[in-house]
Amino acid sequence: MSTVIAEGVIHVTNDCKACDHCTSICPTGAISGMLGQKHHIDPRLCVNCGQCLINCPFGAISDASSVEMVRQALNDSTKIVVVQEAPAVRVALGEEFGLAPGTNVKNKMYAALRKLGFDRVYDTEFTADLTIMEEGTELIHRVFNALGVEGFESSGPLPQFTSCCPAWIKYAEDKYPHILPHISSAKSPQQMFGPVAKTYGAMKLNVDPEDMIVVSVMPCTAKKYECDRPEMIASGFKDVDYVITTRELAEMIKADGIDFLNLADEDADKFIGLSTGAATIFGATGGVMEAALRTAYEILSEEKLDKVEFEAVRGLAPVREATVEIPVKALGTKLPVHVCVVTGLKYVDSVIEDVLAGRSTYHFIEVMNCPGGCINGGGQPIRRDTY
């Protein structure tokens, strides 16, 4: 296991049997090598999603690991180490300990993180709510701009794409730079957590942000790349220091001999521990869209939603579309919002090309790289028996 992210996050190890299966999994064609020839990942094309890793028949693809650095920080008494966990982690971590997929072990996970030595255990859901408030508001502004409402002229064009999947962002930057104005300017929940922790959090905890280490537990290997992006220094420091995956957290728990299944339930630390159900569904395809629609609906209609679920955007089809009628109180009319959900970068090209050619009728498009969303991310437990 590599400990330094030098040339991309994902790499093929010497155990490669050259079966060539991974080239069909990779959404960007970053993997080269013919049948019988050891394969290689081009870090320039790789979006670090780790789908090849979890689908390799021989476990011969590996991701760069920061576990040793996290261990060092935990053992350093001069540092305060805070941790955040994405919604998709809590329903997958249990698989590493023999529980059924989908078992919610968040309270045991909080307890395990404290046993590992983390000083504060927070939850990414709070900043998932921040992301969706930003993204939902930005969508409203873009709609108002498109409708010619005064005061919104500087808002971006429609449709708006979601921005929380780092694999999707790298793909757009690499292949479709002209689509970037359409992508929401909101940071992902992980990268919103970092500066909040190192500014507001550090102030509340009365610690020097320089002495604070922010660790993320993510279902996603691309998050390792995202936290290393040079612009992610809003706090004046590296916003998120290290990312570990669900698998790596399980390895740490096992290595420390923690009896995970028999841990007493604990709660997350509170000051940024509160969140909504909209944040929880971020981990599934269509979740961000549904959360944004809830926000947009309530802001535009100025009404409380009786039924918060927008089931039209749920499902597992790679491309799904729906139209949601949202009453806009300020305009005294109902606005049909056309939305699209894409899961799997292989399916996004035609959607982008329609947008760039001016043919798209959508207002809001959610794009997630991994099939089914973050829940099936490259950092999740590998369950070969479920293939």
Add this chain to the structure above:
Amino acid sequence: MSEIKGKVLKHDQQTRMMHWVHLICFIILGLTGIAFYWDINIISNIFGGPANASLVHRWTGVLFLTGPTIYILLNFERFSRFIDTISTFTKNDIAWLKTMGGYVPFIKVEHAPPQDKYNAGQKILGGLIIIGCLLIILTGFPMWLWRYTLPAAFLSMCYNIHFWTAIIMILLVGGHFFLAAIHPKSRVEFASMMMDGYVDAEITAHHNESWFNELQKVE
């Protein structure tokens, strides 16, 4: 001096040709497979590198399948007799197996029980080779042709079956080669399969007594 003179045709031309084709294919498949499974460049470079070794492996695999298939289609009756022979185990075969036909140094055998055209050991080998070939073929082609669509777990299983079957077959064929070409008691059969197809009648009468008696009855 033996009273039995002359020669017996044991393997006809098409059988010998099929055996040659299968043997050459087997050697190429074994070498290339070992080369890229264990990443031994000194072997794969003979074939132009790992990717080309794989290409040679796959197309040799096609020949490995089509060679015997054509032979079976052209010689179905003969093949049926072969299957009938190798799948029939008599008391003499069991007795032969108990003493390993006298091929094992520490088991003394005065006179091995009379054997059919193939002795009990050859019958077992024949059966194992057929099963092995089927496993290799049934796993090899999916590994090649459906590598993008098969689930990872199934693909992994195919590789494991393909690899371990190949290892067992290499050991079996190694043993077969030793007995057929090197062992002093049986190497006289080497020329029969690899060259003219004939075996001395005297040797046949000794090694394949039951079959020899059958041949005499027919005559």
